[in-house]
Amino acid sequence: xxxxxxxxxxxxxxxxxxxxxxxxxxxxxxxxxxxxxxxxxxxxxxxxxxxxxxxxxxxxxxxxxxxxxxxxxxxxxxxxxxxxxxxxxxxxxxxxxxxxxxxxxxxxxxxxxxxxxxxxxxxxxxxxxxxxxxxxxxxxxxxxxxxxxxxxxxxxxxxxxxxxxxxxxxxxxxxxxxxxxxxxxxxxxxxxxxxxxxxxxxxxxxxxxxxxxxxxxxxxxxxxxxxxxxxxxxxxxxxxxxxxxxxxxxxxxxxxxxxxxxxxxxxxxxxxxxxxxxxxxxxxxxxxxxxxxxxxxxxxxxxxxxxxxxxxxxxxxxxxx
Amino acid sequence: xxxxxxxxxxxxxxxxxxxxxxxxxxxxxxxxxxxxxxxxxxxxxxxxxxxxxxxxxxxxxxxxxxxxxxxxxxxxxxxxxxxxxxxxxxxxxxxxxxxxxxxxxxxxx
Ligand SMILES: Cc1cc2nc3c(=O)[nH]c(=O)nc-3n(C[C@H](O)[C@H](O)[C@H](O)COP(=O)(O)OP(=O)(O)OC[C@H]3O[C@@H](n4cnc5c(N)ncnc54)[C@H](O)[C@@H]3O)c2cc1C
Numbered sequence: 001x002x003x004x005x006x007x008x009x010x011x012x013x014x015x016x017x018x019x020x021x022x023x024x025x026x027x028x029x030x031x032x033x034x035x036x037x038x039x040x041x042x043x044x045x046x047x048x049x050x051x052x053x054x055x056x057x058x059x060x061x062x063x064x065x066x067x068x069x070x071x072x073x074x075x076x077x078x079x080x081x082x083x084x085x086x087x088x089x090x091x092x093x094x095x096x097x098x099x100x101x102x103x104x105x106x107x108x109x110x111x112x113x114x115x116x117x118x119x120x121x122x123x124x125x126x127x128x129x130x131x132x133x134x135x136x137x138x139x140x141x142x143x144x145x146x147x148x149x150x151x152x153x154x155x156x157x158x159x160x161x162x163x164x165x166x167x168x169x170x171x172x173x174x175x176x177x178x179x180x181x182x183x184x185x186x187x188x189x190x191x192x193x194x195x196x197x198x199x200x201x202x203x204x205x206x207x208x209x210x211x212x213x214x215x216x217x218x219x220x221x222x223x224x225x226x227x228x229x230x231x232x233x234x235x236x237x238x239x240x241x242x243x244x245x246x247x248x249x250x251x252x253x254x255x256x257x258x259x260x261x262x263x264x265x266x267x268x269x270x271x272x273x274x275x276x277x278x279x280x281x282x283x284x285x286x287x288x289x290x291x292x293x294x295x296x297x298x299x300x301x302x303x304x305x306x307x308x309x310x311x312x313x314x315x316x317x318x319x320x321x
Numbered sequence: 322x323x324x325x326x327x328x329x330x331x332x333x334x335x336x337x338x339x340x341x342x343x344x345x346x347x348x349x350x351x352x353x354x355x356x357x358x359x360x361x362x363x364x365x366x367x368x369x370x371x372x373x374x375x376x377x378x379x380x381x382x383x384x385x386x387x388x389x390x391x392x393x394x395x396x397x398x399x400x401x402x403x404x405x406x407x408x409x410x411x412x413x414x415x416x417x418x419x420x421x422x423x424x425x426x427x428x429x430x
Pocket of ligand 1: 291
């Protein structure tokens with residue numbers, strides 16, 4: 001459309017990074033547009049990964065801790081207070097090859113672009129990995145879960161499995177121990193990736209049994225999970241495990257598919273930025289948060305880099321005038 | 322008010338209220354402690370407003386309606402169930418985007 005207005009800045013993503021970038025650019029008078037994503041039961045949703053957690057204990061400013069979803073509501077309210085416009089949509093395509101940059105929303109990616117922008121801040125974060133087994137998608141909500149805080153309640157007094165060996169797997173297992181009678185933690189290797197403090201807490205929890213060198217290989221059950229098949233990775237033997245629920249927490253991958261062939265990426269799919277900065281290989285496009293961070297991956301570091309992206313975008317826009 | 326048209330159901334009025342509706346009713350099972358439920362609620366308010374007359378939106382807080390929740394085998398939050406003349410006709414586990422929900426609803430409107 002010839003009359004599509006050109007926005008100063010479009011921010012893609014509404015986790016801690018995107019909403020911090022929105023607060024800063026809004027206060028700078030740039031009237032940012034935030035594409036916050038669409039509802040989903042994975043971390044890929046308005047508010048981002050923290051919508052799936054309960055208590056956040058390490059975000060500064062909350063000595064008693066704060067609930068993840070509540071924290072993200074505050075981020076959003078603060079951005080809106082300064083005039084950020086937030087839309088509940090996903091970007092379906094971008095064209096960063098010329099300015100103004102083009103962003104599409106919705107299925108019709110052959111139509112005219114939905115939004116035009118002088119600068120773009122990418123903060124699409126990361127989303128949970130799944131195992132990739134047969135019928136995985138159809139079993140979500142039928143015993144298979146990507147969100148312990150949402151679904152733990154339904155497994156009261158039942159035996160369940162958590163797959164994974166990092167901090168988030170242990171955190172889920174601990175949370176689920178409030179409801180389930182027994183939790184098998186399936187760990188692929190003979191060690192945990194999780195931090196020492198989480199390992200100590202999990203080992204001390206009598207409902208959690210760690211099964212080392214164990215992989216989940218098949219979901220069994222017609223309309224919902226009735227049991228699973230597991231493999232011992234040392235002798236490769238297969239056996240049944242009687243659980244009615246399975247929670248997957250095997251890590252995250254950056255949400256960068258949208259930018260393939262346009263923004264430089266590392267081999268692991270994370271966006272590349274100028275060291276210590278948020279500038280990407282395309283002038284006027286900045287990347288912040290987990291989407292460009294394969295090392296820290298914390299709410300506070302994501303928020304910090306959202307602030308960096310906003311300040312860099314603001315200065316870059318000034319230079320263009 | 323956007324949410325004036327959204328029904329709130331509990332164990333006590335669930336069946337009676339659904340039986341009385343002429344249009345299909347999309348029932349959203351949710352809880353305070355469910356993060357993804359919050360994003361979905363915003364989208365359902367929009368749908369309630371835009372599709373007024375074609376579809377009714379109802380909400381069930383599972384903490385206030387334990388038997389209804391068990392009876393309909395809700396194992397995940399949020400879960401949406403579409404009812405027509407009091408009978409369940411579709412079940413959608415998990416939060417979804419507006420387009421996906423409207424596409425599913427179009428079958429029943
Ligand atoms: C269960 C769990 C517990 C955690 N607990 C803690 C904790 O206690 N403390 C801590 O510091 N960190 C914690 N983390 C990590 C923390 O949540 C992340 O580091 C942080 O959320 C990263 O923020 P982000 O803004 O980069 O991206 P994300 O939070 O991943 O948000 C990404 C955003 O991008 C949007 N998006 C993606 N694709 C598109 C698209 N195409 N169009 C529009 N929008 C799009 C999504 O909707 C989402 O809003 C936890 C993570 C998980 C999963």
